[in-house]
Amino acid sequence: MSFLTDIDSVHLIQLGPVRSMFRSTQPNWLLLLAVSIAFPSTGVAEEGYWPDGKTYCVTLTYDDGIPSQIVHALPQLKAANLKGTFFSAGGVTYRWSQEDLDQVREQGHELAGHTILHPCARKNDWVKPGDASEDYDDARMAKELDENLANLINNGVKRELATFAYPCGNTSIGEDNHSYVPLVKERFFAARGTQFGFEIPSQGNTDLFEVKTVAGHERDLAYQLEQVTNAREKQGWLVIMFHGVGGDHLAISADDHKEILRFLQNDDSVWVATFQEAAAWVKSKQAAAPTAAIEME
Numbered sequence: 001m002s003f004l005t006d007i008d009s010v011h012l013i014q015l016g017p018v019r020s021m022f023r024s025t026q027p028n029w030l031l032l033l034a035v036s037i038a039f040p041s042t043g044v045a046e047e048g049y050w051p052d053g054k055t056y057c058v059t060l061t062y063d064d065g066i067p068s069q070i071v072h073a074l075p076q077l078k079a080a081n082l083k084g085t086f087f088s089a090g091g092v093t094y095r096w097s098q099e100d101l102d103q104v105r106e107q108g109h110e111l112a113g114h115t116i117l118h119p120c121a122r123k124n125d126w127v128k129p130g131d132a133s134e135d136y137d138d139a140r141m142a143k144e145l146d147e148n149l150a151n152l153i154n155n156g157v158k159r160e161l162a163t164f165a166y167p168c169g170n171t172s173i174g175e176d177n178h179s180y181v182p183l184v185k186e187r188f189f190a191a192r193g194t195q196f197g198f199e200i201p202s203q204g205n206t207d208l209f210e211v212k213t214v215a216g217h218e219r220d221l222a223y224q225l226e227q228v229t230n231a232r233e234k235q236g237w238l239v240i241m242f243h244g245v246g247g248d249h250l251a252i253s254a255d256d257h258k259e260i261l262r263f264l265q266n267d268d269s270v271w272v273a274t275f276q277e278a279a280a281w282v283k284s285k286q287a288a289a290p291t292a293a294i295e296m297e
């Protein structure tokens with residue numbers, strides 16, 4: 001299945017070096033002083049960052065609007081009493097009916113944006129001619145994002161709270177590969193990228209328009225649970241990105257998915273929040289501690 005390997009290769013590229021964190025600039029000593037007072041140099045999150053005394057946060061996300069998420073993920077989430085975020089509105093990968101959409105919404109999950117045509121780089125052989133990310137200019141992308149947002153609003157999403165995930169984690173468009181993050185910022189509340197890892201928002205450098213993630217189909221259950229416990233140790237925010245659950249592309253088995261949910265359900269120290277809820281919390285903390293909001297770009 002070339003679709004799978006090509007998306008994988010995209011993700012591998014996206015796992016490359018951290019791009020902006022270490023970009024060298026003249027240090028702003030006042031800023032550094034303020035940050036070091038607010039966040040002692042342990043490299044670990046401050047106590048009490050998350051609400052209700054929780055130690056860490058996990059967000060369960062499901063991309064592309066595919067049938068196995070309805071068949072397997074929804075009942076498992078319901079049984080575990082956990083809510084997820086479905087980046088699913090529109091798209092060539094999208095195979096939900098309106099009934100499916102209604103069901104996701106009625107069960108209290110977050111419906112979120114993922115464009116309409118799912119533009120990815122032309123090098124992927126499943127990308128339709130004319131619909132590659134290189135074929136987009138700002139006007140075309142803006143129009144598609146507007147349509148995406150309108151679909152979400154029609155399905156009960158509040159305009160000012162709608163979140164987004166970049167198809168293939170690709171944040172650029174056009175032959176010159178320029179960023180369309182500004183267009184996303186104009187329309188959405190926060191966005192998930194595909195850079196590997198988890199966030200430690202108390203350190204003040206979380207970019208809410210390219211939140212890191214770990215792909216839920218990678219390796220095995222032990223590896224996935226290790227990502228969760230790593231995030232717990234650092235009091236971080238782990239966003240897990242699922243595609244197929246017990247079927248479809250980039251799938252995790254239904255059993256392994258259930259075990260991840262079981263682990264979370266039995267861990268009193270975790271806050272399982274939708275992408276919107278977690279982003280809102282981080283945003284409120286950033287607003288409360290503006291000196292720590294280091295400019296990323």
Ligand SMILES: [Zn+2]
Binds near residue numbers: 063
């Ligand atoms: Zn996708």
